[in-house]
Amino acid sequence: MIEDTKTGVWSVVGDTSLKGAFYQYQVTVYHPESKKVETLTTTDPYSLSLSVNSKYSQVVDLDDPATQPLNWENHSIPIVKNAEDNIFYETHIRDFSSDDLSLSEDDYRGKYKAFSEQNSEGIQHLKALQKAGLNNIHLLPTFDIATVNEQSSKVVSLSDTVENAKAKVCDIKPYIKLCTEKYDDKQTLKSLLSSFNVSGTEAQQVVSELREFDDYNWGYDPYHYTVPEGNYALNPQGISRLVEFREMVQSIHGLGFRVIMDVVYNHTHQSGLEPNAVLDKIVPNYYHRLHPITGAIEQSTCCDNTAVERVMMAKLMSDSLVVWARDYKIDGFRFDLMGHQSKAAMLAAREAVRAVDSDTYFYGEGWNFGEVANNSRFEQASQLNLGGTEIGTYSDRLRDAVRGGGNNTRDSQGIGNGLLMQPNERLSQTNSRQEYELRMDQLRIGLAGNLSTFPLKQQNGTQILGKDIPYGDQPTGYALDPADTINYVSKHDNQTLWDNSQYRLPFDVSTDNRVRMHLQSLSFILFAQGIPFLHMGSEFMRSKSYLRDSYDYGDWFNRVDFSKQNNYYNVGLPPADKDQDNWPLIKAVLKGHQGRDHVQAKHIEFSANVFEEMLALRMSSPLFRLTTANDIIEKVSFLNTQNEQLGLLVMKLDDTQGQVADDHVDSLMVIFNTKTEAQTFAYPGASEYQLHPIQQNSVDAVIKQSKADEKGFTVPALSSVVFIKY
Template identity: 30%
Template sequence: MQLLRCSLINFTTISLFVDDISQFDYRKLTVKNGEVTILTDDYTTYANEIILKLKSMVDIKFHCIISYDDLSKSVSYHSFCSSKEFHDKYYTEEKLGVDYHKEGSTFRLWAPASTSVNVLIYESGDFTLPEKPRKYPMSDTNGLWEARVKGNLKGYFYTYEVKVYNEVNEVVDPYAVACGVNGLRGAIVDLKETNPTGFRTYKAPEINNYTDAIIYEANVRDLSIHPDSGIKHKGKYLGLAEEGTESSKGVSTGLAHILELGVTHVQLMPVFDYSYLSVDERHPYKYNWGYDPQNYNIPEGTYSTDPYNPTCRIYELKKAITQLHKNGLAVIMDVVYNHIYKYEDSNLEKIFPGYYFRAYEDGSLSNGSGCGNDIASERSMVRRFIIDSLLYWATEYDFDGFRFDLMGIHDVDTMTEICEKLKSTGKNLMLYGEGWHLNTNLREDQKANIYNSFKLKEAGFFNDLIRDTIKGSVFNIHDKGFVGDGEGKADTIKFCAVGCSLDWFNKPAAFYSPSQSINYCSCHDNYTLWDKLKLSSPYVSEEELKAMNKLADGIVLTSMGVPFLHAGSEFCRTKEGVENSYNSTDTINRMDWHRKSKYLDVFEYYKGLIRLRKEHRAFRLYDRAQISDHIEFLPGGRSSVAFMIKDHANNDTWKDIIVIYNGAAHVNTILIPSGQWHVVVNKHKAGTEVIETIEGGNVSVEATSIMVLYR
């Protein structure tokens, strides 16, 4: 007889599977929990499963081994860690991390599997310097370890020495809010001293609905690192905070460029502390996007002017946020709670092996993230950690929303609770993410992906349908998409134009409301929009590529939903054909401000479309009823789409608006209602000013262009 697998069901019950239960002899079986032998009280069998009832409780601080003759099997605690029994005993609402006061600090760490924990206090945050730390033992109450250290510890650094399953690890506190260089020691700081002047004074204007936002995804380093950015603090938080900068060619750069463009929200690519193995804060010459978390509640040090100073990175990130808020911009944080850089080396795994990461019953890790591990968001203390972290960033740093990397890894219940808890901040925070269908070990109905969007009505989802329909599939460089005269895509563009929120064009609604549809055709992932268009249409002229570029984001900016722009698409950003530039050089990733000068006409076109959307509420319908009542599709030509937003939709000052997308490489003639129509967008110009006035009837729409008219 072979022992196949065993799992702890509750503190006194073990499930054991064998290959041939007919050979099972109860008398040969022993259960050992650490050095203690636990007697069995009773057992029942079902098929090849044996349910063992124990006379005493299993202590999860020690491995539990089942022996039978000369066979042995370790009892898995995996399922038990998600049980009500586990939650009832070990869950805590106590404040975790360091509670700093001048007269003394309290340290709390949640580590139920540990047999001893000590606080180690260092004078230096530099892990390369030899130093013997002061050691303070912590006491345990149902897995919550606590110690109070007297005296003013501000300016000191700390770690925890954790003994778990006979291994001793030195770890950084998951709840640390400051750190030394490279994030390898937590720092004890007074956060009240890290606020720049005006930090609590300036607030971003709040939006009534997600559809009022125009999101601009940017990287702190990319925005300013170009030699001719005119920005002093290149690649730094402070570079993002500099006002009025311009290149030698006289075009605005950095923050000034963003303000000139006119977007409402800046989404910053990861600014939390990511792995020092990706970029060494001491010598930050390497490049990395930062989607490999190390310390979730601490800003990344490479973007600060002094990564050795634990308050510097905090102050400077807050300074950047202050400047953005002062200039009327909301700031969204890109968060990566779905995976860790390398799970076996992570502080979370070293503190409580097997708890923070989703696995199968055989112990193998779930890998829907494609990064070797998935965070087990469904577990109560993991869920609490994520929520605590989000609330911390929202309140301490005053972020205005969160973009979730690989949101489909998380469970619906966690995302629902996040939406509810974020309301406690009193701010109308945006929350959206990548709702891809991922092969993670959760029930299909529990995955926070786009197929379960109706269960998460307050969250937005990146709409890959509009992305791939506009420019062609990201998985096929030859697919031209609608803007490349792609055949058979008009009906899908129509469906996307109403935010994929109505059962139209033989497609079931993907979203409860257009507010859930994050409309985009490019982001940091995959090829830039310009590069994808060049690859899919290699023989067209540069002028034709520019027209395709303008039409692509023109559709994004005039469709119902939430428009999202990749920084630099407004001046035909290229990464020289590099598809995944996560660790490419600055020359590949940087915002090339000379390119803005070259494609200034494209920039002006984007600026006009953004002004049009901001000034006219008809483009920002936020529920199904508005769309059903106010949008009417008109007959279109081949590879074209035309629709009318009618009757002062959303209380717009314009009575009726017609939007026409012509993805064909030829002129299309569209029949529009009679009357006088004022053209505000054509192939060459966009905005709110009247370009020309025409009479209804047949209207000619130039090849590869968008047209907007009103009456």
């Protein structure tokens, strides 16, 4: 390679014989880790194709038909009119199909190919969700990651027999439980795990000891940013994985969804002279953020933090995003720990992507922590800084109001799991009243798009705005536009919504009411202004058996049953590494709930159907998806903020105010009743409303009991009801 001394760029020009060639770089460079000049062999950080396990880069032209499935260039991509019309469904590629027995080929489980099935249970469910209004599939990281062996013959799967699994691991780790205990060698690992006592520690021990050998990881461990991960391909070698990835994208588009990709530009898996380091071998100490005194690479994100404030790291991020948008037809991007990147770099990257895809959407985690906290290195891409940009950030405000504060605890509750209305034995109505009033105000601001300028109520002659409601030491409302806010109550991180609620709910709540409360928690995000974000399987009351962080704990804790028979609750204590300190509390709540926390197939089916109705309700009117802060301020109001009826939150969406958003609807009244008994909200004009047609025809017989008459609106217990006035 020859260096251009004016630009510092090294390049080589070859002939067509290089097409498809595998290559590496050999770099002679002084490396601060060894404090000497090293001759290092590494792959290309700008790789577009790779060999198995990323040992070699490959020369490839992404416009070559050999890298594309049939009709790739001409396939149609669904359009979403406004950013606020998006609904995101967070999906892990392996979770989607690892437990699906209806696939046409067993080999497709956990692979890109599962999304190209026609009639599998997973695909049928996606079709039902799309029909109801879901429009985006968000894929957890699917770029090249460093932590799963891409040679399927070398990894351990739940479908392996004990004998096969032993053959793969016992020479390397002879002292683990699988290799020292006498088990039936002919049974599968799944069968073995099923045989263990769910209150014991055996299942989590086996899963934990096998996790470095298994076929599972969330993928937040970047190796090469701009190549599809080979572990999800039937053939990970070279261009085959590119074709399979593109086929998946094409198939998801064909189902009627846009495709969002989870990206992780804030850190790399390794640095220095480590085997999986790439950037730091080519220009040591440049691509990573260094501690200003020690010079060590910062690791506040978990791993080796990159420095996107440096020109070439920002360029790498931007160039990579353009490839995904232009060459892989990715419709938007979710950024891991986006607050560790600068606002300027994010805005510049979005402009670069918009040049090839005008309707892309960016969102991510705008958390403020670590060495960059409080804009100490640059203006961060964080919650409080991104207001008005229409780069979305997750709102922990609405989340905590609904779920309760903290994780793995019984010491707090949220509006969605009994706060004040059904206190558990550690709480009381007396000490919960102040917390309840604050959470209700935080929830109202969340329902109003988390706007800093939203006028919530008058207090002592003063107008209280969204920014005036506290969230710890920060304002609750920080958005300036509804597209600034991503509303959620669960995602891959932390416990699932179901597990979080079982930690907190009173022991005497019936199974049916637990299901109703679960659905009500989801209704808060589906009926809120801003953009909803849904965790795959939450409509099935998905459980991870209380596991707090399932990133590398295999199919046993991460699977989803699209046949709707099982939510995989209480399949064994969660792994000790993450949750051993929580085992006593988990055992206590499991005992206290006395089986009322276990759902049956009928509950899962009911929940899935009501979830689809709520999706359809959201998409039935633009009033749920207003596109400007001014529209929200004009049309959205909360009617019981002064003389509050406990357990009742009343939101009016009034289209007689401001510019008309919905030609067919005069106004909507959305009433959330979190009490265990029906309540009536007195309202003079209630008789002009009727129960929304979708709920008139609901599978939920309880919802159908809702009434609008001269007395007001009557709403059943634990129900979120929409009334409509034409």
